[in-house]
């Protein structure tokens with residue numbers, strides 16, 4: 040009887056282990072013994088990149104987001120061609136060279152060990168910490184163990200990555216496709232607290248809102264005037280870029296939500312977040328001077344980083360992020 044019970048227990052434990060392995064959970068210490076220098080190598084490289092280009096932290100965070108929304112966080116956006124040619128990415132994603140440089144440094148220290156998808160996830164976290172006011176954002180614990188995809192898809196990128204003219208309901212549906220919640224929509228959009236946007240994504244709001252040949256009446260008129268000085272009326276594609284958060288341009292903080300409350304949001308989808316009754320309350324909480332935005336943002340980034348990951352024996356560890364082995 041005793042032996043049978045022990046046997047049963049052993050079987051149950053084995054089954055549980057098998058289940059865990061197949062679910063493929065990410066862990067914070069995945070490379071603790073195989074690449075102990077990983078965190079410091081990535082942090083140093085992101086720091087150097089940010090010194091050279093203060094916009095780069097924002098670009099790296101967006102790159103991670105665009106990776107995760109297309110077949111999961113699997114480094115697919117890094118493969119040359121494919122997703123990089125999709126509408127939301129073409130002439131718009133940045134930081135591919137930075138990731139390539141980080142990967143080269145990591146390969147030198149720990150060859151054929153760390154995935155490009157994991158490097159991107161760590162770089163995104165380091166970017167947020169670096170762009171925050173000194174010592175005011177500890178960031179979050181990045182879970183690791185992702186593997187790199189063998190494929191990428193331009194079509195999946197066009198379908199999966201949300202566009203700037205969606206309303207809250209449509210954004211919620213888009214995020215639900217990858218298992219993210221309506222709260223995640225509001226909190227992760229807070230990444231628009233830094234970085235830049237091309238005029239073509241919002242110039243209708245300056246000149247011809249809903250084909251009225253007038254600016255969006257809900258945008259602060261001073262903001263309209265300011266943005267018009269950068270974005271030409273015709274051929275908006277020729278215009279430059281403006282900061283998504285005109286309050287504190289390169290700083291990662293909650294000023295983006297405060298701008299929304301003053302009707303100074305740039306993208307239509309951002310401004311909708313403070314207008315839609317289902318999201319307005321959360322926006323005003325996040326805009327408060329003592330809000331816990333950075334904490335909640337970190338939690339949402341962990342969720343984002345878990346989307347559709349390849350673990351175990353699936354995928355591969357790329358040698359070069361821009362091509363499969």
Ligand code: HEM
Nearest residue numbers: 097098101104131201202203227228230234235236237240
């Ligand atoms: C909710 C739906 C979202 C839409 C419709 C959207 C749309 C956009 C657009 C149109 C741009 C400007 C791109 C350009 O002009 O080149 C942009 C920039 C950016 N987005 Fe989003 N975004 C969304 C969510 C997110 C999320 C979830 C994150 C990250 C967690 C994010 C991070 C960024 C950052 C940091 C930039 C600036 C990038 C740079 O300066 O290089 N966005 N986004």
Ligand SMILES: *[C@@H]1O[C@H](CO)[C@@H](O)[C@H](O)[C@H]1NC(C)=O
Nearest residue numbers: 324325330331332334335338
């Ligand atoms: C953040 O603040 C809101 C209220 O402003 C609260 O409901 C929520 O529990 C807080 N979250 C965390 C993780 O502290």
